[in-house]
Amino acid sequence: MVVIALQGYAAFIVLVMIVFAVRHWYFTLNRLWSPQRPYYQDLFDSELPHITVVVPMHNEAAVATGVIDALLDSTYPKDRLEILPFDDQSHDDTSTILHEYYERYPNIVKPVYMLGGLRGKPNALNVALRLATHDIILVFDADYTPGKDILRALTAAFSDPEVGAVMGRVIPLNSGKNFLTRLLSLERSGGYQVDQQARYNLDLLPQYGGTVGGFRRSMVTRIGGFDLSTLAEDTDLTARLFIEGRKVVYANGSECYEEVPESWPARFRQLRRWSRGHNRAFFNNVVGIVRSTHLSFFQKLDGVLLLSVYIIPPLLLIGFVANALLFFMGALPLWSVVAVVFFVVAFNSFGNFAPVYEIGAAELIDGAGRRLLLLPYLYYLFLFNSWAVTHGLIDTIGDLVKQRSPHWDKTVRFRGSNT
């Protein structure tokens, strides 16, 4: 009985891996060989809409000037631009810096000082929904460096009345820093250049990533604002917009630099937080996705797979335990081993990552050279990613059982720390 149950579980895991591997194989095929669906970046407009740019900040004195200067330096007409930097209970000089900008650009930079109450991005965004003057809200994290044209390019998506949110592409700035950043750079590349673009091409569910993107205030307000119970307000918003029949579009050409974690503990915490938030978004929205009358079968399937990506690694780890037990009992099914051997290449499909062939394709498109040789080293992250994500799932279950709201754990900034 135990053997049958364990073998059944192993079969389930193999099936899940096959589904993910096939899904991402098809994404890669689509990205490399199919006509690419156009984005709206060519919609040139002499009358650009008014926009609000929100920059959530918590102890960001080291990077605050960089992002605000970049936004002020953009080609977007200044009379149509409002910048709302949120000082979310900082203990450093962030508030002083923001005040200086307010004095210099009182009509554009309008800092919001959050002195108490809930801390974290979802709460700041909910406040932004109330304070923003304009319907289109773009969001940049404080450590990002937006280019001159990115505000226009992202805003162009809202020419489409069905679009509820837009997502640009993030590119690691510190990819050459160490072994970890090099691997993370590969992961990011596959996740955006192939995965997001293919989902956009195929009219599936591209994901709003919470930064280098934006949303329509009216639509977000209509669906109840940002959910404070999740740390992945971006995934949650993606799901809710699609459930309501709205679209999230992906702007592959709207690129922006970000900083990826340079230390293993920082990466572990980041993954754990993503997993915690993403899994909460799964529990909050999976039924809605399945029951939505606005989504096709394949969109629902993609939605469920998208929402469940951070649930699979723990299941996979349990699958390894099941295989070990079956081995001890002398009942390890050969099909399970062989299938796992091949479909373990799909392991990076879980989380917000990508399998090696998807990463290879993305790096080819991006003009990579010798960094492709690092592809096999991605398996070094296998247990690390799985364990961090498992921690996140345990946190989510704790949140659900204890009915608690998680506190925001900001990713450590490395800029200027070791250069």
Place this chain on the structure above:
Amino acid sequence: MPCILITLAIEVLVILGAQPLEHLVSTVDASIAGAAHVPVTLGSERFLWLNLAPLEFTMPSHDYIELAAYILVSAVAIGIISIFRLFPAPLRFFVNFNFLIVAGEASYLLLAGHLGYDSNTFSTLMLETMTAIWLVLPLFIGTVTILFPFTLLASIAIILSTVVFDIVLAASRYAAFIVILNHSGPILMADLYLSFGPLLDVIPLTGIFAIFLGLLARRLRRDPEAWAWL
């Protein structure tokens, strides 16, 4: 289309060559084991349409004190590695993972008295696994290769080199496992199979594929016209 034909052609080659290849691996590994003073006998097992020749070898057994010591040492090692963070996190997790399997196997041996596999069934499992992987490998690599604009020659080279590599890797691993188990006893059997066994094949195979992808990237950079397909 040509890539599909190449894949199928190599698949047929592997199907036709599986029997002699399997015997070759068993014979070579038996010789290596003999040279390492590990007495082995060639058995006979049926798998699909193939006659396998698993190597039966001797293993020392463990008494309960030894097993308890394995559990204790594993637990202490996991504790030390976790607390003092001796290696980067991914390596730490991998080392702990291996200690966990060893501790789990020792616990199972303590409770059940014996493992589900002896040297003969373990050898059969190893041979069946490697043969099954060889049989599926061309189809799998072909399916991934077809995604990229490799030339016909490169496609052949990728599929053939991965198959040949995996045959050599499987043969060398089988010999190494027999030698290790002959010295260690069954306590490392699960760890070797689950942690260093066929599941690891994907890493060097990806390495080979990455080398060809690197060459493709170089060609694409030299010849922008090659991007016409995109």
Place this chain on the structure above:
Amino acid sequence: MVAILSVTAFVAVFALPLVPGLFELARPRDNSGLPIALNYSRDPRFFSQSFRVKIAVLCESRAFGRARFLDRRNEDAILGKRPCLAPNSRTTDVQIANERLICGAGATMTDGYGGKSISCGEEVAARTLCSDGAVVLGDRCSVERWIDAESSLDVGNDCYLGMSASSGGFVTLGGGVEFERVYGERVTVRSAGEAPSPKPTKDAIVLRERDIAKGPDIIVRGDAVVLEGTLLDASIKAHGSLFIERGVRITGNAIARGELVLLDGGVIEGHAFGERGLFLGVNTRIGVPGQRKTAYTAGNAMLCNGATVHGWIVSEQGGWSA
């Protein structure tokens, strides 16, 4: 000894394919982040603006005659006040005219710049043409790369305009003109060509009232037809093709995942976005005077006589005037 060797051999075989990656890790040669052009800003006249910067030094020197140009090996620049290319002549030199550049019928040239104007006779072939004044192209001229005029651009029948034609003023296209991107304060087709008459699919949803959308904008999940004479004070999107009948006026944007067809006399005051194709019928209009909008398609575009776009026409697979 053999035991150790056999284990070592396994490890060595396993590690062999990883060695090239180790070299890259030890001595990184490809570890920089993907370059982003942070200063890039989309400009429909990007080519010409950058060309003007490059020739500015030559123009200001007013030293007429032959000169080196941008370190090009096989091409010199010929500077003159009013140079004139003889009919059917062929030159590989870059022609830079401080005032007017005249190209006789059948002339073949590389790049040409006219400070005040450029006039080309019939069947002139050029790589690029750029003027700080007006440009007039005769019938059957072809521009391999791009053409730009600071004031007006007048294109004869059956011309080919390369990947970009732009103007700071008005653009007039004759019949049978082939283009990819055309930009101007106003782009108008003046032709006598016969235009096809597209028809909507049978299962298209006919929009009579605005009761199919939750919000002020209209979203149709399939093909859609906007009936003749409708005034739509909103944006509209169709997941399939969008067929807009005669005399319809849409004050917002019109977006179609399939083809976007705007029949005679129709007006879209916002952007027109037809993912698979774009058809602008007789006397149709995109945008409003004084503002610049875009008529975009990732497929082919067809513009009939009198079709006007205030701003930019982008046709990724090529467009034609009827």
